[in-house]
Amino acid sequence: MQLADMDRLEMNEWLAGIDPAAYRAAQVFRWIGRGAACFDDMTDLPRELRARLASRAAVGIPEVVGRLCSARDGTVKYVLKTADGNVVESVLMEYRHGFSVCVSSQAGCRMGCAFCASRPQGFARSLSPGEMFGQVAAVSRREKKSVGHVVVMGIGEPFDNYDGTLKFVRLLHEHEETNIGYRKVTISTSGILPGILRLSEEGLPIGLSVSLHASNDAVRERLMPVNRKYSIDKLLEGCKIYTDRTKRRVTFEYALIAGVNDAPGDARELARRLRHMLCHVNLIPVNRTEDSGFRPSPKERVRRFAELLSGGGVQTTVRRELGSDIAAACGQLRNTVVTQ
Ligand code: SAH
DSSP, X not given: OOGGGOOHHHHHHHHXXXXXXXXXHHHHHHHHHTTOOSGGGOTTSOHHHHHHHHXXXXXXXXXXXXXXXXXXTOOEEEEEEOTTSBEEEEEEEEETTEEEEEOOOEXXXXXXXXXXXXXXXXXXXXXXXXXXXXXXXXXXXHHTOOEEEEEEOSSSOGGGSHHHHHHHHHHHXXXXXXXXXXXXXEEEESOOHHHHHXXXXXXXXXXXXXXXXXXXXXXXXXXOGGGGTSOHHXXXXXXXXHHHHHOOOEEEEEEEBTTTTOSHHHHHHHHHHHTTSSEEEEEEEOOOOTTTOOOBOOHHHHHHHHHHHHHTTOOEEEOOOOSGGGTOSTTOOOOOBOOO
């Protein structure tokens, strides 16, 4: 285990075996919360203790290796490298209510969605809780900004890394420097039903977002292989259980792709399926990626789709796209494995 993966209790136990002073654990935990990348950043620890810690464990906060700033909207994309050389991306966005960080949950992704830039990159491994926490802490440290919201919507499928993601969310809450409550966190899934059911049993008010992108199985299967395992009906049943248990609404993400899923008939079918659910639909004209060949639906088509959904009784918004000029928008993040 790396230090950043430890919660407060684990840190206490681990440090008790190294230094008898009880306050050391609090000090180290605070440095992790502040996003210290290495032991030498922990300036209030004696040099000798820093060396001893370094000989036993790694800090586990990914190192910032790149930073790209959008000229259009102030969105900042961070490229970070884990201790074993995997590269992931995180995005800092500014909204009216404050700053949000979009976090990657895996180096690469196994889901293979046709429209997503991380697909051709393959899959390396899941990120540890500390590596996820480290993205938030490192970005916040570099920007000198306090982060109010976290969305697990970067590279990877969080429910393919369920335990890691949940512990990450607990760390966000437990570290005083971030102090981000469960309500301020949203997890986005491509539709892994068991993950949705497990989350609904946690008793935590974490937000859930589901990437739907189609109103029937034929289209969804073409876009998202996960649909072969969990059909739309099964998925929506799971979402219903989530909303019943948590009393929280689900957000459905729907990327509008010209000529694929944006016909008025698709909107009507979707409205029929979602009408009675506690939910909200986020429409996003699909972002171009290098290899998908998909084009975003024209403005007029998006407007019509939104109108039909709202008219059919489903709350709908069209998402403001942030960071598309620096490939930081939805589906434009990709991991690269750095070979040294
Ligand atoms: N695997 C999770 C987390 C990724 S979140 C999930 O699928 O939900 C990233 C969001 O961006 C998802 O809703 C995804 O479907 C969406 N997305 C991927 N590629 C996109 C693209 N080219 N244009 C718009 N949205 C895209």
